[in-house]
Amino acid sequence: MAETEKDDVQGLLAKRDELLREVKNLKGRVAELEGERDAANGRADNAEGEVQRVRLDEPVAAVLGDMFAVKLKYVLPDVQEHFSFNLGDDGQVQFTAKDGARVKVGEAGKEREAGFNSDDVRAALEAHGGFDDVLLTRAKGGTGKPPSAGQNGVMTGDAPKSQKVAPEFGLR
16 A cells, blocks of 8 residues: 555646646746736727827817917816817817817807817806907917018118217217
8 A cells, every 4th residue: 555655646646736837837828928918008008098198189189279379288278177189989179168068169058069169168268268368369360570671661681781980088
């Protein structure tokens, strides 16, 4: 019996070693798969951020960018307290009130849902009234830069050189 028990013990030890090797291989494979999962999640997060930037952030900045007398980064948090810009299921920007209701623009009785365009967004901001201090009027044109050469027939080329004037009181 001693020999049979010895064979059983040897068989059990061999089986144990085999199972330990298999567990070690499986743990390595799990670590490899977790690394791949983390890399895939990182790429997915980057892709979502890029989609957010291209499909939502840049269009919102383009529509709202020229409406205010101050930089958009300063007024956007105030706008977002009252209005929301989100991507819809169709991938288009949805312009809604903060509570999720569609924004209405137009005169009383002739109201319609506001689309995401500069005219409707401006009309909603004007109707709200809280942005009157920083909202530029529609009649304001240009970029605030001085006129360029040749605009309105005014030449801004080199001015004729003025003659030197002797300093007063003998100062140089």
